[in-house]
Amino acid sequence: MPRFQRNDNFIDKSFTVMADMILKVLPATKKEKEAFAYYRDGMSAQADGEYAEALDNYFEALKLEDDPYDRSYVLYNIGLIRTNNGEHEEALKNYLEAIELNPRLPQALNNVAVIYHYRGEQEKEAGNDEAAEALFDQAAQYWKTAIRMAPNNYIEAQNWLKTTGRSQMDVYF
Structure with missing residues (x-):
């Protein structure tokens, strides 16, 4: 079952519903929408402390996401998880790549x-x-x-x- 269908947190559910509505209205390709869905599920898993699941979703989002700005946030979140896991060298690489894509x-x-x-x-x-x-x-x-x-x-x-x-x-x- 996809994460957005099993989340019990009201705020996360609200975010998911709003994100899905925005996704339906925005002129985006199927690939862009799928990348965002993985990113959204990654953020939800990360918020729940489900870091392995979050990383899986973020890596799937990176495979699909072409926009450098959006990729920078995915990489930043991967860096956060790796920092939390004590993987400082890998986190540093993720942060630096995010900065390269989005210096701001x-x-x-x-x-x-x-x-x-x-x-x-x-x-x-x-x-x-x-x-x-x-x-x-x-x-x-x-x-x-x-x-x-x-x-x-x-x-x-x-x-x-x-x-x-x-x-x-x-x-x-």
């Missing part, structure tokens, strides 16, 4: 920075200060770009950038 995706830029920062902390704990600083610098670059796009977001990153001397930008609004 601050949440993906933020997540890349978080992974680089995490790796920097690991290197620092291991006593590899030079490697740690290089990773922190990479994190800083991604955070600065994300903050320029979404200045009211990523307050902790803004504070970290200032306290570590990696940024003098003042973007508080």
Whole structure:
């Protein structure tokens, strides 16, 4: 049974009904509609914590989806799941590919920075200060770009950038 037929969550059901109505009215090809259905089912599964099912749906959506903008969001969501599963290297690849397709995706830029920062902390704990600083610098670059796009977001990153001397930008609004 397809996920949209068995979802017990009212909000998810409402989203599914609205998405199906929009899909019927939008001038889209059968392939585009099918890609969206997989993406929608992936989001629903992800929200329920069913990550394997979500990944299956996202990978099917990627096979069908040609639009770079839409593909970027599918890849971003795959990255979220992989990050949650501790697969940071694979998640990083997904986020970077999403950014390549859609450079105006601050949440993906933020997540890349978080992974680089995490790796920097690991290197620092291991006593590899030079490697740690290089990773922190990479994190800083991604955070600065994300903050320029979404200045009211990523307050902790803004504070970290200032306290570590990696940024003098003042973007508080």
